[in-house]
Amino acid sequence: xxxxxxxxxxxxxxxxxxxxxxxxxxxxxxxxxxxxxxxxxxxxxxxxxxxxxxxxxxxxxxxxxxxxxxxxxxxxxxxxxxxxxxxxxxxxxxxxxxxxxxxxxxxxxxxxxxxxxxxxxxxxxxxxxxxxxxxxxxxxxxxxxxxxxxxxxxxxxxxxxxxxxxxxxxxxxxxxxxxxxxxxxxxxxxxxxxxxxxxxxxxxxxxxxxxxxxxxxxxxxxxxxxxxxxxxxxxxxxxxxxxxxxxxxxxxxxxxxxxxxxxxxxxxxxxxxxxxxxxxxxxxxxxxxxxxxxxxxxxxxxxxxxxxxxxxxxxxxxxxxxxxxxxxxxxxxxxxxxxxxxxxxxxxxxxxxxxxxxxxx
Amino acid sequence: xxxxxxxxxxxxxxxxxxxxxxxxxxxxxxxxxxxxxxxxxxxxxxxxxxxxxxxxxxxxxxxxxxxxxxxxxxxxxxxxxxxxxxxxxxxxxxxxxxxxxxxxxxxxxxxxxxxxxxxxxxxxxxxxxxxxxxxxxxxxxxxxxxxxxxxxxxxxxxxxxxxxxxxxxxxxxxxxxxxxxxxxxxxxxxxxxxxxxxxxxxxxxxxxxxxxxxxxxxxxxxxxxxxxxxxxxxxxxxxxxxxxxxxxxxxxxxxxxxxxxxxxxxxxxxxxxxxxxxxxxxxxxxxxxxxxxxxxxxxxxxxxxxxxxxxxxxxxxxxxxxxxxxxxxxxxxxxxxxxxxxxxxxxxxxxxxxxxxxxxx
DNA sequence: TTGTATGCGTTATCAC
DNA sequence: GTGATAACGCATACAA
Numbered sequence: 150x151x152x153x154x155x156x157x158x159x160x161x162x163x164x165x166x167x168x169x170x171x172x173x174x175x176x177x178x179x180x181x182x183x184x185x186x187x188x189x190x191x192x193x194x195x196x197x198x199x200x201x202x203x204x205x206x207x208x209x210x211x212x213x214x215x216x217x218x219x220x221x222x223x224x225x226x227x228x229x230x231x232x233x234x235x236x237x238x239x240x241x242x243x244x245x246x247x248x249x250x251x252x253x254x255x256x257x258x259x260x261x262x263x264x265x266x267x268x269x270x271x272x273x274x275x276x277x278x279x280x281x282x283x284x285x286x287x288x289x290x291x292x293x294x295x296x297x298x299x300x301x302x303x304x305x306x307x308x309x310x311x312x313x314x315x316x317x318x319x320x321x322x323x324x325x326x327x328x329x330x331x332x333x334x335x336x337x338x339x340x341x342x343x344x345x346x347x348x349x350x351x352x353x354x355x356x357x358x359x360x361x362x363x364x365x366x367x368x369x370x371x372x373x374x375x376x377x378x379x380x381x382x383x384x385x386x387x388x389x390x391x392x393x394x395x396x397x398x399x400x401x402x403x404x405x406x407x408x409x410x411x412x413x414x415x416x417x418x419x420x421x422x423x424x425x426x427x428x429x430x431x432x433x434x435x436x437x438x439x440x441x442x443x444x445x446x447x448x449x450x451x452x453x454x455x456x457x458x459x460x461x462x463x464x465x466x467x468x469x470x471x472x473x474x475x476x477x478x479x480x481x482x483x484x485x486x487x488x489x490x491x492x493x494x495x496x497x498x499x500x501x502x503x504x505x506x507x508x509x510x
Numbered sequence: 511x512x513x514x515x516x517x518x519x520x521x522x523x524x525x526x527x528x529x530x531x532x533x534x535x536x537x538x539x540x541x542x543x544x545x546x547x548x549x550x551x552x553x554x555x556x557x558x559x560x561x562x563x564x565x566x567x568x569x570x571x572x573x574x575x576x577x578x579x580x581x582x583x584x585x586x587x588x589x590x591x592x593x594x595x596x597x598x599x600x601x602x603x604x605x606x607x608x609x610x611x612x613x614x615x616x617x618x619x620x621x622x623x624x625x626x627x628x629x630x631x632x633x634x635x636x637x638x639x640x641x642x643x644x645x646x647x648x649x650x651x652x653x654x655x656x657x658x659x660x661x662x663x664x665x666x667x668x669x670x671x672x673x674x675x676x677x678x679x680x681x682x683x684x685x686x687x688x689x690x691x692x693x694x695x696x697x698x699x700x701x702x703x704x705x706x707x708x709x710x711x712x713x714x715x716x717x718x719x720x721x722x723x724x725x726x727x728x729x730x731x732x733x734x735x736x737x738x739x740x741x742x743x744x745x746x747x748x749x750x751x752x753x754x755x756x757x758x759x760x761x762x763x764x765x766x767x768x769x770x771x772x773x774x775x776x777x778x779x780x781x782x783x784x785x786x787x788x789x790x791x792x793x794x795x796x797x798x799x800x801x802x803x804x805x806x807x808x809x810x811x812x813x814x815x816x817x818x819x820x821x822x823x824x825x826x827x828x829x830x831x832x833x834x835x836x837x838x839x840x841x842x843x844x845x846x847x848x849x850x851x852x853x854x855x856x857x858x859x860x861x862x863x864x865x866x867x868x869x870x871x
Numbered sequence: 872t873t874g875t876a877t878g879c880g881t882t883a884t885c886a887c
Numbered sequence: 888g889t890g891a892t893a894a895c896g897c898a899t900a901c902a903a
Binding site: 199201202203204205206208209214216219223224225226227230231233234237238241246247248249250251258261262264265267268269270291382409410412413416435436438439440441443 | 560562563564565566567569570575577580584585586588591592594595598599602607608609610611612619622623625626628629630631652743770771773774777796797799800801802804
Binding site for chain 2: 881
């Protein structure tokens, strides 16, 4: 209201109210020790003067900040965007701000992002799809609670879900997801599946392995694997051409983004989707639902993952112990990109949407 | 490296190096006044001890923080996501962190978000699609530089582009965009356009007005207007049904999100897109390119808008004057959702790759 | 070239 | 109940 030249602090309010700064601090903090009359007077004066607390000062004296750090490769990716939304919401609910840092999938950028967050003395850091070595990550953030979501860096020990590794990791249940997918494809009469993904990331590797294992369990023929180069449709043009040649009847993709681009590339190649080649994705991003054909995919609870990160971080901050790694449950969302294969008996499921769920320890 | 019990500060390094804190501070800041030898020794010691500067303390003494605030309705929206990415990148380039706050299109949430940013004493605030009254916004952030991107709140004065309003605003050039669209539609032989949007926002209103004006300039018949209720396909089902009834040959949509959902709804209604109803979007989000048919749309330079916000904010911070409002240029991206209308001569538009494929029911 | 001292705005620990 | 005061970690004007 009244635009004052100098910023209004506790001292300003104290002077105006004729009390000490400590009293103002207590009154504004809701300390029951202060008299009801003074408290009311001070509070009224504070709002009137437009007092706004200074978090920097507060952080300094409290030795702990009211912000959490979130590093993500790219907010533009819908899946990451949803995680960010969930993280942001839950953080706000618990009185925390969010400092967002993009890693861009680049080690150097991620490093400086983490350093920055460490400098902010944030109450915790969640890192999505980090390419850095987990060991280096814990080193960078020092003693700040951290949680890794589907890290892409080198895996320190291949004991997923069992022994407690030094750094807590959240991962979708790729095994279960791919089992759902393969069971669904068998049920719908598909016989020649192939897999489409890129190279490099740990998640890429794990997901492919999960698919291969599921295919083995169902005694399906060993699928072809196609590696896309770079993101976008152009990288998938070559893949589409080879799929057309090899005659796969369904392409299981690393994620929805790949799946949607593959659809586009396949059509460009003259193939009809899903009549000639069916498609399966992973993530269930919002656009999977309005693509044409609507995409059958494995749904990850993206926003929930974001929320869970906040809870883990805050719990870890108060307990002092690092959180435990978790496997996040997934569901199969059946849509129109995997119709029943003609000439095969399909399971007597008439509806087009069905969700199965399975929880994992 | 060496996990110390107490956090390592300037004092820690100073004690270890046998110099004063001020010397360490200067050495680490790259002050040429300190001796080369001491500087090197101090710097080595700092990294060895794992010293990380404390931004809270730095902010407190500098009276200005090295963070910028960004409030957005929802990061999940691809357009906003891209703006966030650009903002984030440019901020990092200039040594700033980004505090992200979701407004969720709710006045109360936005209010507390802005209050939070004010408490952080950020160096500037960019607000995307804020529903709050601009007057209240400037009041909330006090003397912090601010820029509004396509605000949805009540417009204080209808003098777009001319007189300097109190708060700087960035807006896409809806007029130009819609002129491009209508010219393109006329050229392709469309005669019965309609407009699909929602109610409420200022941007909604301005965009519709821009479209109506462009239609008038081209002497096209006055278009039907359909208002969708809520987001998503369900809200557009009724619209699709009425479009089928009324017989429009092209639907110009408020944004790509609406356009993509409308495509889905129209197909659900049994209409073929784009053969029976063509579609035009606005924004050019990444998925516009891989939708089927690929979406003709007006491209906004989303990431550039984000970057520009940072520059405006920082310039405003140093100059002390608020930035000037700007109109952001847009381009028409012609894809497959607006093919030449059969039976009409279409202008010999060359250079646009267009791919016509048969529709699969 | 380096050290000393002060203050940034808050909270917390004392005394009154 | 309330007031004075000491930190918190850092940058800087000033002294040496």
